[in-house]
Amino acid sequence: MARETKQDRTVRAILDQTTEHLHELKTMEANTSTKELDVERWAQSFLRNCLGYTSSAGYSIRAQESKGKMRPDLVILQGDKPIFVVEVKKLGFDLNKSDFRSGKVQLSEYLNLIGNVQWGMLTNGVEWKLFDFSQPQYGGIEISNFDLKSDGDVIDVSKKAVEEQCYELLDLHETSFTTKGWPELSREAMAFSPESLSKAILSADVVRYIAKFVKGEFEFKANHEILTDRLYWLLEQGLNDAISGWNEAKAAEIQKYVKAQKRASRKTKKAKREVVTANINEPVAATEVSSTPEPTSDSKAAS
Numbered sequence: 476m477a478r479e480t481k482q483d484r485t486v487r488a489i490l491d492q493t494t495e496h497l498h499e500l501k502t503m504e505a506n507t508s509t510k511e512l513d514v515e516r517w518a519q520s521f522l523r524n525c526l527g528y529t530s531s532a533g534y535s536i537r538a539q540e541s542k543g544k545m546r547p548d549l550v551i552l553q554g555d556k557p558i559f560v561v562e563v564k565k566l567g568f569d570l571n572k573s574d575f576r577s578g579k580v581q582l583s584e585y586l587n588l589i590g591n592v593q594w595g596m597l598t599n600g601v602e603w604k605l606f607d608f609s610q611p612q613y614g615g616i617e618i619s620n621f622d623l624k625s626d627g628d629v630i631d632v633s634k635k636a637v638e639e640q641c642y643e644l645l646d647l648h649e650t651s652f653t654t655k656g657w658p659e660l661s662r663e664a665m666a667f668s669p670e671s672l673s674k675a676i677l678s679a680d681v682v683r684y685i686a687k688f689v690k691g692e693f694e695f696k697a698n699h700e701i702l703t704d705r706l707y708w709l710l711e712q713g714l715n716d717a718i719s720g721w722n723e724a725k726a727a728e729i730q731k732y733v734k735a736q737k738r739a740s741r742k743t744k745k746a747k748r749e750v751v752t753a754n755i756n757e758p759v760a761a762t763e764v765s766s767t768p769e770p771t772s773d774s775k776a777a778s
Contacts, residue, residue, distance in 0.1 A: 547561070
């Protein structure tokens with residue numbers, strides 16, 4: 476039996492509360508009269524009970540007393556020190572909006588106002604995003620995100636689905652913050668910047684791998700130079716401009732494929748980890764010493 480990891484223990488500890496909060500969120504989504512304030516109150520409870528920012532762990536959550544342009548919805552404090560702020564939007568709000576009053580812009584304004592706070596979260600209840608604002612020239616780097624809806628774009632409250640969600644939200648959990656996981660996520664985000672990833676995708680090794688994938692899918696041997704040009708064109712254009720008739724349905728199809736690949740990768744990693752842990756815990760059998768058997772009386776007589 477594989478030994479339980481720290482992540483496994485955290486997931487086990489938050490599983491019931493996460494299930495309860497997903498049921499509540501599902502009810503809120505079905506209610507057409509749900510307001511942004513309802514989502515804010517739910518998010519505050521989710522932060523405490525599912526993400527671990529509890530008073531017993533030394534945290535407090537301060538909600539704005541009245542609505543105002545320069546007041547963050549939630550400020551999470553460790554002792555008396557603000558460590559991050561949360562901007563809460565209504566259910567269904569597009570967190571990727573790029574207009575001037577987008578949630579990300581608001582987060583930046585709040586952090587500048589508070590001063591000396593690096594982290595900000597943006598949520599509409601279903602989607603959660605974590606940003607690092609320590610480098611102003613980048614305007615806030617998205618370092619982690621998760622979506623509480625499953626592949627079918629529904630809130631799945633089955634035990635297996637909730638357990639998978641718990642593993643996904645661990646990056647935003649208090650244990651990740653206290654173990655310095657957020658700076659590591661930030662370094663990872665910088666390494667995965669558009670410029671860095673574009674160079675990686677266009678590298679000779681990756682092009683060769685993509686050519687093998689294309690050959691397996693379409694039984695077509697791709698010319699590497701032509702394939703490199705096509706990849707560059709795709710990166711330059713973007714999916715929405717490169718694919719004829721690109722629409723929300725096609726975007727959702729690609730997103731579903733990406734989610735499936737991520738889950739498959741996560742399951743593979745978990746399986747490998749369990750095998751490694753099992754091998755480590757398996758008792759080592761005593762080494763049998765091979766020796767030449769003593770000659771029998773019959774063999775002595777024969778000799």
